[in-house]
Amino acid sequence: MQKKSARGGKPKLETAMILAAGLGLRLRPITNKIPKPLVKVANRTLLDHTIDKLLAIGVKTAIINIHYLGDQIRQHLSERTDLEIIFASEADTLLETGGGIKNVLEYFGNEPFLACNADVLWLNGPSPVLKRMQNSWHDEQMDGLLMLHSTVEAYGYTGNGDFELDSVGKLSRKLERELTPYLFTGVQILHPRIFKGTPSGAFSLNMIYDKLIKTDRLYGILNDGEWFHIGTPDGLDQAEKYMQYRYSGVRHR
Template sequence: MTQGTTVTHAMVLAAGLGLRMRPITLSTPKPLVAVAGKTMLDRALDHLARAGIDDLVVNTHWLADTVKEHLAGRDEVVLSHEPDLLETGGGVAKALPLLGHHPFFVVNSDIIWTDGPTPALARLARAWVDAEMDALLLLHPVASAVGYEGKGDFSIDGADRLRRRGEAPTAPLLFAGVQILHPRLFEGCPAGKFSLNILYDRALERRRLFGVVHDGGWYHVGTPEALPEVEALLRREEH
């Protein structure tokens, strides 16, 4: 069975309201909040540039003109504006015509990751098995996630298939906000606003949702109060 794929397109999700980051996000969209000297959006785009991605889509909604102005110098970026917020699934579905017919990356712009020995995007691309997968998620151990306050999302089996936390009190792995999706995942998807979780559940039922466990650092900046701690840890890791 053929393993691995060459990814040429990607989307960065940057349309959210960033409510928990207020008052900062009243005037600055959360993706443009600087953490340790670089905006979270630029961090995501730089990862994708290093992976050789030349066709990039960034969706916008809240303070869209600010994001547009920030990206004015990046010719490889096409904006997908959402007059009404479409959530993760609806946002990607709207941008599908810009994302080609093959597997593509989707990256959240409100998280930060640092790579282990092999870049996370390369690890995902190498792990992709087109005959078996509709979605491949980067996961991170809850125990070493910085700034994360949840109970975890998934467990993973020996074949890298995922299982939801369900009714269990905790799960060992969280969804790290980085993934490869195939356009076929969106066949028959809802119209308008919906979460990617709906499509993950559909893929789970078909045994076509897989994961790769991240081996680098992972940071969530949820509130203004969390910024100093994350910045200090990130600067330490990056230097």
């Protein structure tokens, strides 16, 4: 169970959610036999890259939802002893991002928590972005804080971005198909209260984001390092080449 933070203080973030139930369809044929979170970049799985970042900020327990080839993820993580891991199986029905988190809300109490996609890869800039997110959380004014990255500077990304960011960090959306300056990286701090009144079963977090935007409760913070979109074999190749040739012999930030 997540420890309570002092009222108005920074959240403890000792328990985190890792979303690992995706099918990895766009990364096939690579993911025909392994789940996407176990795809490797720089000789380390995407899932382990993410867990390493969570440990660095003080996370002690990870709740991980699994579906496609979930037994492989269980087996792989059985070798890690540096944090407690609790699996939430979605073997029968995929719950999507919102439903997957709502399914395990009991583990977070009434405190903000980190939620990360298992298949993301980022490098920190001058200061660790998760620590900046933790220090930037203001419970009285926000219900969600998303890690963003420049749309045009992301490796392997060909989309139009997701959000605009105002001078105080509040997020808004533009019309569909219009280029927006920032993309969502798959990493966020959320408060459990945002799930009140949401449907049972499968639903997307985008439904919650849209509600929070209307009430000025969704904020963003920029990652000033690198971010890699590993949604296709080409994106994976770009990430591997970056790590090999620009970070060769250096444990990344």
